[in-house]
Amino acid sequence: MKQWQNILIKILWSIAGAALIFLFVIAWKAKVAKKLSQIQVELVGETTKALFMDENEITQILKDQGVVKGTIVERINLTSIEQDLEKIRWIKNAELFINNQQLLEVKIQQRIPIARVFTVSGSSFYIDDQGWRLPLKQLTVLRLPVFTGFPTDQDNLSAPDSLLLKEVLFFSNTIKTDSFFTAQIAQVNIGSNGDFQMVPSLGDHTVLIGSVDNLADKLNRLYTFYKKVWVQSGINAYQVLDCRFDGQIVALKKGMEPIQYAPGMMPFQNSALATMENGVSSMDTATATIIKDTLKKVVPIVIKKEAKIVENKLANKPAVKVVANKKSTPVKINKQIKKKDNKLNNKSFINKKKSAKALMPTKITSKNNNNN
Template identity: 25%
Template sequence: MKILTWTNIRLVLMIALVIFLYSFASFRNEHRKIKKTEVIFVGENKLFLKAETVNKLLIEKNRDLKTLNKVDLDLNKLEKSVNQQDMIQKADVFVSVDGVLKAVVQQKTPIGRVFDETGSFYIDSEGNSMPLSENYTARVPLISGEINVVKKEKLSEVLRTIDRDEFLKKNIIGVQVLPNGSLMMANRNYDYRIDFGRTINIDRKFKNYKAFFQKAVLDSTLDKYRVINLKFTKQVVCIK
C-alpha cells in the first residue's frame, strides 16, 4: 500500500505554501511602517472634541511614528489612553492594512448642564459628569438645586427621556432638584412651573403632560396657570 501518492504530496505542498504565505504576510504586516494617523468620529453628535486632541493622544509617546513598525506599537495602551479622555464614550484604536494608525471615536452625549458653586459641567447619558467644550455648546436643560439628593441613575433617566423626545427636548429648558428630591421643571415658552415630583413613574408623567399640553393649547388656557402638577399618575392638577 502506497502512503506517498502524488495527491498526498500535492496536499502537503499546498499546506506548506499556505503556511509560508501566511507567515510572510504576517511578518510584512507587523513590520509595516506607520504612515500617518487618522481620527474618525461616529454618531450624530456635534464635535465637542477636536480631532487634533485625539491625535495628540495617539502620538504623545510615539512622536516619530513614521520610524515605528506596527509590531512596536502598544495598541492596547494607546486605546486606554484615548478612552480616558473626559469627552470620549468609547474609542477603538488599530492599524489598517495600509499602515494608518486609526482611532474610531464615539463622544459622550450631554443631556443636561449643571450650574453650582463649583462651576458648570454637563451630565452625560450615563449620569456621569462631562466637561464643557470650547468647540460647541449643547442645547440641553439647565440643572440646578440639590442634585446630590437624587440618585444619578434616576436623574439621568429623566434627562434621557427629555432628550429622546422631540416635544420634551424643545419645551423643557430647566430642571430644579428640590431638597426633598422632587423635581421642578421650566417650560421654554410659558411661565408656569412643572411640579414633576419624585423620579418615579417617569414615562407616565411625561405622557400625561404631553396630553395635557396638546389639549390646553387648543383651549388657549396655558397662560392662566402657575403650576402644572404631575405627581398623580391618573390626572394632571393645574394651579392658577
C-alpha cells in the same frame, strides 16, 4: 515500492509546509519592518460632530504616545493605545487597526451628553445616557435640559446622591424621547426633598412634578392640559401647574394664592384641635396668629331656662263663670314642664283625666233679633 512512494510523498508535503511557513515569516517581517504611511481619525456613533474632542486632539494624544507618521508598525501596541483612549471621559469606545497600506485607522465613539447639572455650589457637569459625569469641555453649542440644585459636585457620591443622579438620568432619558418636552423644558429645579419642579421655555408658570414615579403619565396629563386648556386660556394665565396627584392637574391662576394648611390640618383629615394647635407653634408668629384664630374652639351657646314647676290644678279649679253682655277673655295658663334627658316623663299622664283648659263663653242671642 509503494512504501518508498508513501515516504517520498510525506517528505514533499513536509518541505512544502516548511516553505509556506518560511514565506509567511518573511512576509510578516517585511510588513512589520514597514512604517506607517498615514494616521486617519474618524468620529463614529450617533453623531459625527466634534462635541468634546476633534481629530486634531486625538492625533495629538497618539503623538504623545509615540505613534506618528513613519513609526515602525512592529513597535505599535494597538490594544494598549485603545485602553488609554477609553480612559478619557469623553470617549466611549476606541478601535485601532492597520490595513495593508500601513494606514492606521482610528475610530472614536464619543459620549453624547443629554443634560447639564448644576450643583448648589455653582459648578456644573454633563451626564450622558449611561449616567457618566462629563466635565465641561465643548467645541459646539449644546441645547440640553438644565437641572439645578444637585447637592454635591464630588466624584464619589453618597448613596442618596447616587440615587438622585439616577433619577435625573431617568428624567433626562424620558424627555429625550419626546420632541415636545425636549423643546418645552428649559430648566428642572431639584428641591431639598428630592422633588422636581419644571420651568418651561414657553409660558410664565411652574410645573410641580414631584418624584419621577409615573413620570410618563404625568407628562401625558400635562400635554393634555396644554392642548385643551392652556392654549385657550392663554399661555400666561396660570402660575402653577401641579402634576403630583394621580389622574389630574391642579392649576392655579395668576393672582390667586394657594391654600396653605398648618401641620396636621389637611382637608378631610380627622385630627384633634389640640394637635393642630401644637403644630402651629413651629410656624412664624404672623402665620401662627392667623391660624390660631381659626383654631379657636367653638363654645356652644347654652340658653339657660328657669323651669318653674306649676302644679296642675285645673282639676280643682272651678268653672269659669260667663256673664252676659260682657266680653270674657280666656284665661291663659302657662305650663312649663321640666324635661329630663330631653324626654317627657310619660308617667305623669297615666291615670289622669283630661280636662278642658278653658271654657268658651256661650253665645247669647239678643232680644232685638228675636223680635225681628
